[in-house]
Each structure stands twice: as structure tokens, then as C-alpha cells.
Amino acid sequence: MDFITAQNLVFRYLEEDETQVNTKVVRNVLDDVSFNIKKGEFVALLGHNGCGKSTISKHLNAMLLPDSGKVYVDSLDTADEDEDFTIRKKVGLVLQNPDNQLVASVVEEDVAFGPENIGIEPKEIRRRVDNALKAVDMYDYRNQPPHKLSGGQKQRVAIAGIIAMEPSCIVLDEPTAMLDPKGREEVMSTIKRLNREQGITIVLITHYMEEAVDADRVIVMDDGKILTQGTPQEVFSQVELLKRHRLDVPQVTELCYNLKARGVDIDTLSLHSDECIEKLLEVLK
Ligand SMILES: Nc1ncnc2c1ncn2[C@@H]1O[C@H](COP(=O)(O)OP(=O)(O)O)[C@@H](O)[C@H]1O
Ligand SMILES: [Mg+2]
Secondary structure, three states: EOOOOOOEEEOOOOOOOOOOEEEEEOOEEEOEEEEEOOOOOOOEEEOOOOOHHHHHHHHHOOOOOOOOOEEEEOOOOOHHHHHHHHHHHHHHEEOOOOHHOOOOOOOOHHHHHHHHHOOHHHHHHHHHHHHHHHHHOHHHHOOOHHHHOHHHHHHHHHHHHHHHOOOOOEEOOOOOOOOOHHHHOOOHHHHHHHHHEEEEEEEEEOOOOHOOOOOOOEEEEEEEEEEEEHHHHHOOHHHHHHHOOOOOOOHHHHHHHHHHOOOOOOOOOOOOOHHHHHHHHHHHH
């Protein structure tokens, strides 16, 4: 069953002129965008800066509404004002900079902030906070001040704050962009585990191709439109299309592509180095 459906989504921001009286409509930032995301799926959303990824993410929890077209979340129309609250409980948003998302002076208070705000009772908050911190492997840090944590740890606490709201889906907008390699790895393995073990639907916005290879599906945006979508294998095999749009493919895939172009007999362009090595060893036999 589809959990999220975007149908012919069109969106433009209104731009104010200097007098701030007249507003002029600029180009379509999202231009006829359609996609479906199934319950429990892990989808990666890729594309250059400015192509509309963050604008899409804000449509997935009714922070922005389409100018035309529709977005449905669990069959609810995001344009239906009565459903705003329900939709925001179903879809949690994690942003790029963890420092902008942590508000309290102690980790567990931070995670409790969301549930407190919607009037959950204290005993239930305790249960949710403990579960959420365990789910991101930060339970041992529950009494620490967030500013003492590493970037990856802070981002995991921010994710715990979203999990404590018990969403069915988490949209992460470049959650690893400000992290070092270790922090990126921590956050990526946390996201994958939440998807695998708790069945949480994941929409991961990223510009690291390597973070998209393990997704169930990849959607590639270019200038407000969907350029291509499919399994990682289907998408990253289109090396020429992606390159024409100045997008990268994973390094291993690029290596396979170049070897093939030089006449090496490999059929599929691998996404993982282990698979690539196996193929090469076969060819060399
Ligand atoms: N609040 C805003 N007002 C006007 N234009 C905006 C606003 N936010 C984003 N844009 C423009 O919309 C386009 C898409 O932006 P965005 O969705 O942030 O892209 P991405 O997340 O892929 O980098 C860009 O051209 C950007 O400049
Ligand atoms: Mg963005």
C-alpha cells in the first residue's frame, strides 16, 4: 500500500519585491512531480542544490501545500486543514543541522519535548523517551548536555526526538551533510536499523551517492522535475544520463562503467565493491 502519494505536484514560492506590497510569482520550483512511497520503504531523494528536495520534504508533512496537484499521506489530503495535526504526527522531519533542532539542556529532556508538547502523560513520555534513546543507541547519554556530544551523536538525539512522537515515516533532509565520516556512518546505520527493525518508512534526502545504494528506491530530481526513479541498480546504471545532468554515480559504479567502456566484459555496473571484485575475478579467470 502506498503511504505517500504525490500527484502532479506543482509549487512556486511567492517573491516579495522591495516595497513588500506586491508579490510576484516566480518559476515553478516543483514542476509536475509525481511519486509514490510505500509503507516501510526506504527511499533516497537525490539532486543538486536548489533542485527542490527540501521543498518536497516540506510537502510531505503539510508544512507547504501544492499550488496544484495533490499530496496524500496515509490517504489523508495534506491540503485538508483538519488533518494537519494527524499528518505531522505521522511524518517526522529531521533537518541538516542538529544544533538547530536540540532545544533542552539535557538529552532526555530534549527527546521528551515533542511528546510533552502534545500532552502525552508523564509515564508514557518516560517510556517513549527511553525507547527512542535506545533505538538510536544514545540511552547511556540521557543525562548529558547536548552541547557535549559529537555531531553524529547530536543528530541521533534529534532523530530520537522524532521517534518519541512515534511517526510511521521519517523524512531526513541531508542529515549527514554537517557530519564527519564517523558521524555519517553512525547516523546512516541508525536510519537503516529503524527502517529494518521498526518498519519506519524512510525518505532520505542526500547528495552522497553512497548513502543511496542501500535504499529500496531512488528518486533523482533535476530543476524541479523528476529526472529518473527506480531501484538503485536501475538508477545508477544510467551513468550517461546522470553525468549529462552533472550528477555523480557511486565510485564503484563509475569504475565498472569505465572498465566496460575500455572493453572489459562486465554485464552489470556494480554498486558495491565486493560485487565488483567478484565480477572482475571472474573476468580475469
Ligand atoms: N522560502 C523560499 N522563498 C523563495 N524561494 C525559495 C525558498 N526556499 C527555496 N527557494 C528556492 O526554491 C528552489 C528549490 O529550493 P530547495 O527546495 O531548498 O532545493 P534543495 O533542497 O534541493 O537544495 C531554489 O531555487 C531555492 O532558491
Ligand atoms: Mg535542501
